[in-house]
Amino acid sequence: MGQADAMNAFDRGAGSLCLDFVATLRDTSDQSVEMLSTPGDLAAWFELTGLPVAAGGLTVQDLHSAQALRAAVDAAARALIAGRQPGADDIRLINITGRHPTPVFFLSATGRAKIASAEPDTAATFSVIARDTINLLSGADLGRVRACSGCAALFFDRSPSGQRRWCSMRRCGEKAASANYRRRLAARA
Ligand SMILES: [Zn+2]
Incomplete structure (x- = not known):
């Protein structure tokens, strides 16, 4: 897929960096969609996520x-x-990957841009994802890591109620809501 298409197709709604990363492969019962098919796709994902590309x-x-x-x-x-x-x-x-030093960023003079302090290598960028994983899985909120009730994609529930059930409303929530609605209509008829 082209870089622009990839940027548009990526989801960033999983509630954590490492779970957004996992969501770049959608593996449902009826289909598997690989969104990182080329090095360019991976570069596009890094850019979208604010991670440096070598x-x-x-x-x-x-x-x-x-x-x-x-x-x-x-x-x-x-x-x-x-x-x-x-x-x-x-x-x-995960541990070996997280052992690499992560990239260091500085604020630019305008305060509105992020500048990497040195040429970042890819190991450093992967390390950011691995450390996010280590924090998430060892953290107190593991109970908020859940699989979507529709497609089984993983997400971290940041909602105040802690009742989130869907990877995204657009993908699975609305589908379930309309199926429910149709069921109710059918029951009434
Ligand atoms: Zn889903």
Whole structure:
């Protein structure tokens, strides 16, 4: 997919950086949609999320590393919310990735731009995602990490009520609401 298309298609509604990252692969019962198919897609996601892209651009190797990290975050989170211990390989990959120093940013003179202090490498950018994962999974609010009632995508519930059920209203909430509405109409008829 082109860079502009990718930027428009990405969701940032999962409530946490690492779960937005996991949402770049949509795996539902009837279809699997890979949104990080090329290094350019990954660069587009980094940019959208405010993460630095290495000046030379990203490589296929970076893409494979991203997909491996994403699978580990997804598996570890799903294990935990199911009350199981995550796999050792998944924990190890998240930890090794998070060991790299993260990029350092400064405010520009106008105060409205972020400048990376040195040429960031991709390991540093992945480290941001891994550390977010470590904070989320070890944090007190693990009970707010849930799978969507519609498509099973993971999200972190930041709603005041803590009753969020959908990855997004647009994708799954409205679908469920209209199905309910049709059911009620049918019951009345
Ligand atoms: Zn959903």
